[in-house]
Amino acid sequence: MSVLTVSHAAVSYGGRAVLHDIDLDVQPGQVVAVLGANGSGKSTLIRAVLGLVPLEAGEVTLFGTPQRRFRQWARIGYVPQRMGAGSGVPATVGEVVASGRLARRGIFRPAGAADREAVRAALTDVGLLDRIADPVGTLSGGQQQRTLIARALAGRPDLLILDEPTAGVDVASQDAFAGALGRFAGRGGTIVLVAHELGPIEPLIDKAVVVHHGRIAYEGAVPEPAGHHAEPGHDHVHPHAEAERAGICVAPTDRMAG
Amino acid sequence: MDLFAYDFMVRALVGALIIGLIAPALGIYLVQRRLSLIGDGIGHVALTGVGVGLLLNQSPVLTAVVVAVVGAIGVELVRERGRTSGDLALALLFYGGIAGGVMLVGLSDDSSNANLMQFLFGSLTTTSRPDLIVIAGLGVAVLVAMLGLRQALFAVCHDEEYARVSGLPVRTLNLLMAVTTAVTVTIAMRTVGLLLVSALMVVPVAAAQQVTRGFRATMAAAMVIGVTAAAAGVWVAGEVDTAPGATIVILAIAAFVAVTVAAGTWRMLRRRLHPAHQRTAAQLEPPEVVLRTQP
Numbered sequence: 270m271s272v273l274t275v276s277h278a279a280v281s282y283g284g285r286a287v288l289h290d291i292d293l294d295v296q297p298g299q300v301v302a303v304l305g306a307n308g309s310g311k312s313t314l315i316r317a318v319l320g321l322v323p324l325e326a327g328e329v330t331l332f333g334t335p336q337r338r339f340r341q342w343a344r345i346g347y348v349p350q351r352m353g354a355g356s357g358v359p360a361t362v363g364e365v366v367a368s369g370r371l372a373r374r375g376i377f378r379p380a381g382a383a384d385r386e387a388v389r390a391a392l393t394d395v396g397l398l399d400r401i402a403d404p405v406g407t408l409s410g411g412q413q414q415r416t417l418i419a420r421a422l423a424g425r426p427d428l429l430i431l432d433e434p435t436a437g438v439d440v441a442s443q444d445a446f447a448g449a450l451g452r453f454a455g456r457g458g459t460i461v462l463v464a465h466e467l468g469p470i471e472p473l474i475d476k477a478v479v480v481h482h483g484r485i486a487y488e489g490a491v492p493e494p495a496g497h498h499a500e501p502g503h504d505h506v507h508p509h510a511e512a513e514r515a516g517i518c519v520a521p522t523d524r525m526a527g
Numbered sequence: 528m529d530l531f532a533y534d535f536m537v538r539a540l541v542g543a544l545i546i547g548l549i550a551p552a553l554g555i556y557l558v559q560r561r562l563s564l565i566g567d568g569i570g571h572v573a574l575t576g577v578g579v580g581l582l583l584n585q586s587p588v589l590t591a592v593v594v595a596v597v598g599a600i601g602v603e604l605v606r607e608r609g610r611t612s613g614d615l616a617l618a619l620l621f622y623g624g625i626a627g628g629v630m631l632v633g634l635s636d637d638s639s640n641a642n643l644m645q646f647l648f649g650s651l652t653t654t655s656r657p658d659l660i661v662i663a664g665l666g667v668a669v670l671v672a673m674l675g676l677r678q679a680l681f682a683v684c685h686d687e688e689y690a691r692v693s694g695l696p697v698r699t700l701n702l703l704m705a706v707t708t709a710v711t712v713t714i715a716m717r718t719v720g721l722l723l724v725s726a727l728m729v730v731p732v733a734a735a736q737q738v739t740r741g742f743r744a745t746m747a748a749a750m751v752i753g754v755t756a757a758a759a760g761v762w763v764a765g766e767v768d769t770a771p772g773a774t775i776v777i778l779a780i781a782a783f784v785a786v787t788v789a790a791g792t793w794r795m796l797r798r799r800l801h802p803a804h805q806r807t808a809a810q811l812e813p814p815e816v817v818l819r820t821q822p
Contacts, residue, residue: 319692320691320692321688321691321692340694341694342692342693342694343693343694345692347689347692347693349686349688349689352686357558357736358555358558358559358732358736358742358745359736359739359740359741359742359745360681360685360741360742361740361741361742363741364681364741364742364743365685367678368678368681368682368685368686368689368690368693369693371678371679371682371690371693371695372693372694372695376676376678376679376695376696376700377675377676380678402740402741403740404740404741420689424693
């Protein structure tokens with residue numbers, strides 16, 4: 270049974286079509302990367318899958334259930350692009366990660382030993398256990414992103430959905446992050462991640478889907494960098510006019526422009 | 528002379544303590560989602576409820592609760608849509624609320640200015656025994672909801688989309704917040720008045736978060752500051768004969784200033800003594816990340 274299917278999905282914002290006729294199938298244990306340039310619609314696809322954006326046409330099923338009737342949200346761990354805008358009320362890393370237990374525990378039951386253990390295990394997985402009592406506002410961008418991954422992992426999901434998790438993340442955090450995803454996949458977990466660049470996650474990817482102008486332009490193995498992109502030691506400092514037109518640009522320098 | 532030898536002063540103190548405890552417990556969620564002034568707006572709307580009560584010879588507290596709850600649900604529905612016109616819709620609702628209240632109070636039999644002032648700025652010493660029972664009952668209900676659902680309300684206020692993907696009943700929780708805000712505003716009407724109630728929801732939280740590191744600690748500290756300001760305010764007001772509501776709010780603001788100055792001084796001293804703590808973003812992150820995260 271597929272973990273996630275999308276068939277003939279279409280989404281528009283204010284009358285402007287953002288996604289047309291999208292089909293996607295994710296099998297248990299697969300690690301799928303949704304790639305594409307800025308504005309291609311790749312994040313919208315993820316948000317439509319999660320029900321955060323209404324579908325105009327088509328259907329999404331999660332674990333075999335139409336998304337509209339899907340209720341087992343504890344099976345899904347969602348990692349948004351960034352931590353919600355800080356409001357000034359401090360929250361510790363542990364408190365943010367503990368939110369990840371709510372789907373499994375329900376809102377009325379107080380946190381128990383199993384919840385605290387899951388929070389610590391998730392923070393250990395992303396290498397931030399020593400920061401559990403620190404305010405999230407004092408963490409670097411990469412560490413905040415790892416906190417959000419720990420929050421998703423704390424719920425012990427079967428499917429992780431990540432929206433540009435590595436955008437603007439320092440190298441140490443990218444490695445910690447790739448390690449956590451690798452262990453999750455190793456336990457049989459399914460991953461769908463939207464990315465602009467893959468970096469150290471690339472070896473984990475089973476299937477890449479490239480979204481271009483709201484349509485799926487490519488589906489298959491991770492696209493090989495073409496021509497001089499493939500040369501060893503290539504440092505990606507030139508403009509990617511060619512690759513961008515094809516919508517498969519995944520070079521690290523792109524985040525500088527973003 | 529012992530002020531609290533008088534029954535009315537004891538009732539005033541108990542009423543103030545209840546509000547001092549629950550207003551920050553609710554206010555922390557409002558501050559977290561940047562709705563610090565919503566209590567003030569709901570207070571404006573509640574005044575129409577007071578007017579309706581006086582006009583119909585019903586209990587003004589009861590009608591104010593009903594009207595404020597309806598108003599708060601309306602505000603929440605506008606907020607949920609997130610439309611840019613929402614800002615104007617709120618302004619219309621709030622000013623309509625206070626203007627309607629003043630007109631309706633004027634139309635009622637008991638239309639003295641003193642009566643209006645009593646609702647706008649509080650009238651703690653006239654709190655009757657039945658009033659106190661209503662305040663205590665509703666106060667306990669609000670407190671149980673705010674403390675019992677802390678993690679769920681925190682999740683919704685911290686990251687509403689994540690809460691939705693977690694399958695939390697986001698809309699129900701938001702409406703619960705709206706209703707408890709309205710209830711708190713109305714029962715605080717007797718203590719600090721409709722125009723100052725928002726201060727007790729927000730100022731203790733603002734003071735607490737100068738020195739706390741986590742959400743739970745901030746909530747606890749804000750409740751302690753709120754209760755202390757309420758108790759001290761009633762006592763000072765009795766001693767020097769000032770309005771209790773205003774005195775409580777002034778003391779809470781004084782606490783905010785004191786905590787902010789003390790925390791600032793402490794941070795400065797610590798930096799002097801341990802310069803190693805001065806790590807900038809540039810030292811923690813590689814250059815491309817620093818470039819990227821510049822706003």
